[in-house]
Amino acid sequence: xxxxxxxxxxxxxxxxxxxxxxxxxxxxxxAGDRHRGGEAGDLPRLWHVTLSxxxxxxxxxxxxxxxxxxAHDHPFLLTSRYAxxxxxxxxxxxxxxxxxxxxxxxxxxxxxxxxAGLPPWEIVGLEVIDRATYRSRVAAGHGPVPATPxxxxxxx
Numbered sequence: 001x002x003x004x005x006x007x008x009x010x011x012x013x014x015x016x017x018x019x020x021x022x023x024x025x026x027x028x029x030x031a032g033d034r035h036r037g038g039e040a041g042d043l044p045r046l047w048h049v050t051l052s053x054x055x056x057x058x059x060x061x062x063x064x065x066x067x068x069x070x071a072h073d074h075p076f077l078l079t080s081r082y083a084x085x086x087x088x089x090x091x092x093x094x095x096x097x098x099x100x101x102x103x104x105x106x107x108x109x110x111x112x113x114x115x116a117g118l119p120p121w122e123i124v125g126l127e128v129i130d131r132a133t134y135r136s137r138v139a140a141g142h143g144p145v146p147a148t149p150x151x152x153x154x155x156x
Contacts, residue, residue, distance in 0.1 A: 055121030
């Protein structure tokens with residue numbers, strides 16, 4: 001590998017390259033340049049996530065305490081609703097695309113089961129929608145129940 005100082009030129013030769021003797025200036029790219037003028041898909045977007053979990057019944061007080069601990073450890077959680085055998089967590093996730101947002105959501109319960117004391121329930125549902133879809137659903141009256149305040153609450 002040949003090193004060249006910034007601002008100098010390199011002569012290239014060989015098959016498939018520029019004509020012998022033709023010079024090309026080397027340039028560098030700063031970290032921010034990748035996003036300026038880049039693809040819109042490269043920039044993070046907001047995704048509304050609803051994660052549903054279910055399993056064997058557990059004491060409701062323990063479920064509530066575990067969800068409160070999870071919300072304390074991760075203040076991005078908007079709303080958690082729970083019963084003795086299931087729970088639902090809603091929050092906003094910033095990610096490049098739906099695949100990234102879903103991957104984070106699918107790891108949330110398992111990765112924090114021990115630290116927050118969450119029940120050994122399995123994920124039984126996942127919905128990830130972009131902000132525009134969320135807003136259109138709410139405006140049409142078909143979105144998540146907006147009456148549930150932020151925090152940890154029992155199912156009605």
